[in-house]
Amino acid sequence: MTALHPSGTYDAVIVGGGHNGLVAAAYLARAGRSVLLLERLDHTGGAAVSTRPFNGVDARLSRYSYLVSLLPQKIVTDLGLDFRLRTRTVSSYTPTERDGRPTGLLVAGDEQRTREAFVRLTGSDREYESWQRFHGMTGRVARRVFPTLTEPLPTREELRRTVDDEDAWRTLFEEPIGVAIERHFSDDLVRGVVLTDALIGTFADAHDPSLKQNRCFLYHVIGGGTGAWDVPVGGMGALTGALAAAARDAxxxxxxxxxxxxxxxxxxxxxxxxxxxxxxxxxxxxxxLVNASPQELAALTGDTPPEPAEGAQLKVNMLLKRLPRLRDSSVDPREAFAGTFHIAEGYQQLAAAHAQAAAGELPAVPPSEIYCHSLTDPTILGPDLAAQGYQTLTLFGLHTPARLFQQDNEAVREELLKSTLAQLDAHLAEPLADCLATDADGRPCLEAKTPLDLERDLRLPGGNIFHRDLSWPHAQDGTGRWGVETRHSNVLLCGAGAVRGGGVSGVPGHNAAMAVLESAED
Structure with a gap:
């Protein structure tokens, strides 16, 4: 039993020990406040944990969340975290078939190689030039918007002045992202690669009038002021372990x-x-401070809960004996899987998958993307596995809303997993099944999680990884000064459902702690 304060009275009680709760605890304790954090599980970390999911196999996988982009260096520095990130050498590889032959688009760190890949795929450098202009625009927005995430919420007009680019503002904040994608790019595959940033964890069409796809896109391209998605050394559990240590030490x-x-x-x-x-x-x-969903907050306070926004993803963790060979022999699998490996994510494929899912059917060609953590960070593998060339694979499937699994979660999961891996196999020179490692019981090292599994395991309403639809990073009616306020003046929401929440960022935890410390000064 953890030793609690003898009086049972604290300056702050934090409900939930996910990464945001740990950030808040560390900030408040370092400011001299007495802090109690309550976590229902036998460990902290929430969805940002590393586990050994395969019996008898020495591989620690980032089980749920797996890459870091939105964590401000300010938080790492303020809390003195012993934590490192590594940059992926390749941004993405997207296999396809053109003129009856396998090929693909490799977006590497080297600009010349990337330009050559665009020319090989499209026959000219026009798409590459458009790519550069478009991502130059998102980069400028990122550098201006990202620093505001740990400041009091700007008004919409204040953020617009900060962006200081009317074309960029219209593109990202006012018109569906599909309009800009279609205006900038002509190749279907390139359009799809760009659109995926608007769909990770968000069930929407490119032209959804609600613009929730724009909000998702914005958070995926502003991280760190660059939009880069980096690999946590030691797995995601290394970050939450460092946060827990910082909170305890304080x-x-x-x-x-x-x-x-x-x-x-x-x-x-x-x-x-x-x-x-x-x-x-x-x-x-x-x-x-409640590091849980808005629905859980309402249940705790007796308030009316908001409608849940369903999740729409399939998460698959795998361990391989070796990386599979590709049909496109011009690309080394170690490069193709080091970044984001896009599967069935052409622009029209994504639109068709969304339409089918919205009609209550599993996508006939389910889109997904994969990356290999162990290529960038082999420390998550035991020495024997690393020496033998074992590798991890993480797959994230899109456009599979929770409603599709309601009738029979297990059966639909298996059907979707089979068809998703079939789409991957279509680009491989050997079946993925031949590369899968087996656990101590002889079973393939593969686990799949649907939105309903995440709802059960992590209490994510509808399996939504953001707790609810993402919000704009500016003030709106009722959002309060920091975006963490609730109708109870001394109860704050510091989970992913706060304004500027979502992803492994620590931003809501930081902002809730700032709101508490600021209130003490009033």
Missing amino acids: GAVLATGHEAVRIDTDGTTAEVAYRTADGEGVAAARHV
Whole structure:
């Protein structure tokens, strides 16, 4: 049993030990506040954890979240985190077939190689020049918008002035992203590669009038001011392990196996009731920070919950004895899988998959993307596996909303997994099944998670990895100064469902901590 404060009273109680809760705990404890963090599981980290999912196999995979882009260096520096990221040498590879032969588009770190790949695919350098102009624009927006994520929310007009580019503002904030993609690019495959950033974890069409695809796109291209998605050394658990250590070292109490069940507040003080395997308890605090979904917050406070926004992804973790050979023999598999390997993600393929899923059917050609963590960071493999050439693969499937799994989650999962891997096999010179490692029981090292699995395992409403549809990074009616405020003045939302939440960023945790510290100065 974790030793709690004898009085049961704290400056802040944090509900949920995911990475945002740990960030908030570390900031508040370093500022001299007494902090209790309650986590229902037997470990902290939430969805940002590393596990050994395959029995008897020494490979630590980032089980749910797997790449880092939105984590500000400010948080790493402020908290003194012992944590490193590595840049992927390749951005992406997208296989296809042109004129009856296998080929593909390799977007590498080397501009000359990338230009040559565009010319090989499209027959000229026009698409490459458009690619450069388009991503030059998103890069300029990233450098201006990303630093605002850890500041009080700007108004819409303030953010517009910060962007200081009316064409970019219209492209990203006012018209469906499909309009800009179709205006800038003519090749279907190139259009699809660009569009995928608008669809990761978001079920939407390129021309959805709600612009939720634009919000998703924005967060995928502004990280670090560059849009780069980097590999956490040691796996995602290395980050949350460093955060937990920073919180403990600063004096925060991290109580695992403690499930919060109710929050009572009068706006000035609050009590959080919790239960453990040994009984029940109550902790009092001036502030409560909830690192959980808006639905969970409502359940704890007795408020009316918002409608959940369903998730729409298939997550597959694999361990291979070796990387498979590609039909496109001009590309080394070690390059193709080091970045994002796009599968069935042409522009028209993505549109067709969305239309089928929206009609209640599994996509006939399910889109997905894969990357190999161990090529950039072999430390997640045991020495014997690394010496034998084993590699991990992480697959993220798109356009598979939770509604498709409601009737029979297990059966639909298996059907979708089979058809998704078939799309990958179509670009391989050997079946993926021949490359899969086996665990101590002789079973293939492969696990798949649907939105309903994530809802069950992580309490993500509808399996939505962002807790709800992503928000614009500016103030709107009712968002408050930091984007973490709720209708209870001393209860804050510091999970992914906060404004500027989503992804492994720590931004909501930082902002909730700043709101608490700022209130003490009033």
